[in-house]
Amino acid sequence: DAKTTQPPSMDCAEGRAANLPCNHPTISGNEYVYWYRQIHSQGPQYIIHGLKNNETNEMASLIITEDRKSSTLILPHATLRDTAVYYCIVRVWGGATNKLIFGTGTLLAVQP
Amino acid sequence: DAGVIQSPRHEVTEMGQEVTLRCKPISGHNSLFWYRQTMMRGLELLIYFNNNVPIDDSGMPEDRFSAKMPNASFSTLKIQPSEPRDSAVYFCASSLQDNNEQFFGPGTRLTVL
Numbered sequence: 001d002a003k004t005t006q007p008p009s010m011d012c013a014e015g016r017a018a019n020l021p022c023n024h025p026t027i028s029g030n031e032y033v034y035w036y037r038q039i040h041s042q043g044p045q046y047i048i049h050g051l052k053n054n055e056t057n058e059m060a061s062l063i064i065t066e067d068r069k070s071s072t073l074i075l076p077h078a079t080l081r082d083t084a085v086y087y088c089i090v091r092v093w094g095g096a097t098n099k100l101i102f103g104t105g106t107l108l109a110v111q112p
Numbered sequence: 113d114a115g116v117i118q119s120p121r122h123e124v125t126e127m128g129q130e131v132t133l134r135c136k137p138i139s140g141h142n143s144l145f146w147y148r149q150t151m152m153r154g155l156e157l158l159i160y161f162n163n164n165v166p167i168d169d170s171g172m173p174e175d176r177f178s179a180k181m182p183n184a185s186f187s188t189l190k191i192q193p194s195e196p197r198d199s200a201v202y203f204c205a206s207s208l209q210d211n212n213e214q215f216f217g218p219g220t221r222l223t224v225l
Contacts, residue, residue, distance in 0.1 A: 043116075043203050043216025044155070087155075099145065099168060100214065102155040 003027065004088045009107040012082075018075040020106050022088030025069045030092050033064060034100065035073045037084040044087065044102070047073065078110045116217035118204050124223045130192040133220045136185055137206030145214060146179055146189050147203040155203075161187065162209055194224045 005023045012018040024033065035047040048055055048062045050071075055062045061074040075082055087105040117136040125131055137144050145160040159169040164181045172179070176195070181187040191198055201221050205214040 038155075043205070043219055044214075045216070046213045049213075099157050099160055101157070104154055 003031075003090050003101075004103055006086075006088050006103065006106045008104065009109065011109050011111055012075075012078045014080060014110050014112050015077055018078040018082065018108055018110070020073040020075075020086050020088075020108060021070065022073070023070045024088070024090045027068050027090050028092075031090045032092070033062065033068075033071050034089040034091065035060070035062065036087045036089065036100075036102070037082075038087070038105070039081075039084040047086075078108075080110050080112060082108065083110045084108060116204055116206055116215055118202075118217035118220050120220060121218060122221045122223075124225065125194055126225050127195055128193045129224075130190065131194045131198075131222060131224075133189040133202050133204075133222070135187045135189070135204030135217060137187070137204070138215055139185070140208070141206035141215070142184065142209045143207045143214075144181060144187050145205040145207075146187070147205065147216075148200045149203065149219075150200045158189070191222075194222075196224045198222060199224050 003024055032049050032051050034049040036044040037047055038044045047059050048057055050062045050064055064071045085105040085107050087102050089100050119134045142163050146158040147155055148158055149155045158171045159179045160167055161181045177191055179189045201219045203216050203219045205216040207214045
């Protein structure tokens with residue numbers, strides 16, 4: 001059962017920042033927030049993850065609120081190739097179980 | 113590295129036939145996952161292995177589905193007999209056991225007529 005809620009779809013203009021929200025009101029103290037995306041007809045692709053501090057890598061930034069009940073994935077300069085379904089997932093790092101539960105995600109459409 | 117390799121990429125078969133999907137994980141990865149994706153149910157985890165041992169098969173829909181991992185570099189997902197409702201894209205993914213970044217293969221699109 002997915003522990004996150006995301007808007008079903010969003011639009012963004014090419015070259016602008018895309019801000020994708022995610023709510024996870026029941027997140028536990030040892031659960032991380034992960035983001036994956038799936039471009040049409042491809043397998044999902046890992047983007048970023050974080051626990052409580054904001055994180056940034058070459059693909060995106062992850063902003064987690066202080067109470068950790070919500071987060072935002074930021075694509076700083078969206079391109080047409082960023083059009084995809086973006087999944088926000090919460091789960092414990094490592095441990096005996098190593099599985100991800102995908103919800104329905106947000107379809108981001110980057111417009112030219 | 114070639115990434116996760118799946119074969120075949122497309123499979124069309126008739127109801128009642130046996131279907132075998134194959135996966136080669138990334139070298140050095142010790143966790144392997146099989147997912148199924150449909151429009152109705154989204155992306156579902158079927159089974160995963162750690163060090164070639166099945167850890168959680170609670171997502172396997174029924175006895176017609178079976179998965180094996182005879183060694184660290186190969187896994188199969190078998191459906192026997194196949195049914196039209198098994199039509200879906202089947203993804204294989206691999207990761208390091210203590211690293212939750214999963215790398216997905218390109219998928220196998222299965223159509224059962």
